[in-house]
Amino acid sequence: xxxxxxxxxxxxxxxxxxxxxxxxxxxxxxxxxxxxxxxxxxxxxxxxxxxxxxxxxxxxxxxxxxxxxxxxxxxxxxxxxxxxxxxxxxxxxxxxxxxxxxxxxxxxxxxxxxxxxxxxxxxxxxxxxxxxxxxxxxxxxxxxxxxxxxxxxxxxxxxxxxxxxxxxxxxxxxxxxxxxxxxxxxxxxxxxxxxxxxx
Numbered sequence: 001x002x003x004x005x006x007x008x009x010x011x012x013x014x015x016x017x018x019x020x021x022x023x024x025x026x027x028x029x030x031x032x033x034x035x036x037x038x039x040x041x042x043x044x045x046x047x048x049x050x051x052x053x054x055x056x057x058x059x060x061x062x063x064x065x066x067x068x069x070x071x072x073x074x075x076x077x078x079x080x081x082x083x084x085x086x087x088x089x090x091x092x093x094x095x096x097x098x099x100x101x102x103x104x105x106x107x108x109x110x111x112x113x114x115x116x117x118x119x120x121x122x123x124x125x126x127x128x129x130x131x132x133x134x135x136x137x138x139x140x141x142x143x144x145x146x147x148x149x150x151x152x153x154x155x156x157x158x159x160x161x162x163x164x165x166x167x168x169x170x171x172x173x174x175x176x177x178x179x180x181x182x183x184x185x186x187x188x189x190x191x192x193x194x195x196x197x198x199x
Contacts, residue, residue, distance in 0.1 A: 014043035083113040096173045146184025
């Protein structure tokens with residue numbers, strides 16, 4: 001609205017909405033219906049997706065017809081492309097950096113990419129699990145699909161009283177990389193969490 005120089009009352013009128021309903025729809029806790037979003041977008045002269053992003057795609061790739069509505073297909077920005085580890089020598093440092101940063105951040109984070117251009121992998125760190133864990137998923141290549149669970153506490157070394165000594169980061173990096181490089185055919189399984197390979 002600010003970019004178009006329009007006031008809320010004017011947008012509400014063009015969208016056929018009561019201004020209080022428009023205020024609710026665009027509030028931080030708003031939960032507008034698709035129909036309301038379409039009305040607001042039409043009143044602003046924009047596409048619905050433009051209400052949700054600052055970086056607007058600019059290169060239409062084609063059109064698709066869904067439920068009587070025509071939508072533009074757009075090319076994803078190059079910044080969204082996944083890293084392609086054609087040379088596996090680059091995989092280990094990338095995984096090591098992710099593992100170290102994710103444990104330091106203590107937040108749920110993810111990292112992924114392509115291996116040799118044919119297998120897609122994704123690693124998710126869940127710090128609030130009991131215990132904290134890394135989830136690895138691999139799809140494509142010759143392996144079909146693979147999911148593995150790697151529990152962080154399996155790599156924590158403690159003394160006889162149970163005091164924390166060190167976390168064995170290199171061991172979990174080795175396990176993740178071995179599983180990724182082999183398409184899931186290699187890698188350890190922990191605490192009876194089964195790694196599954198499906199055709």
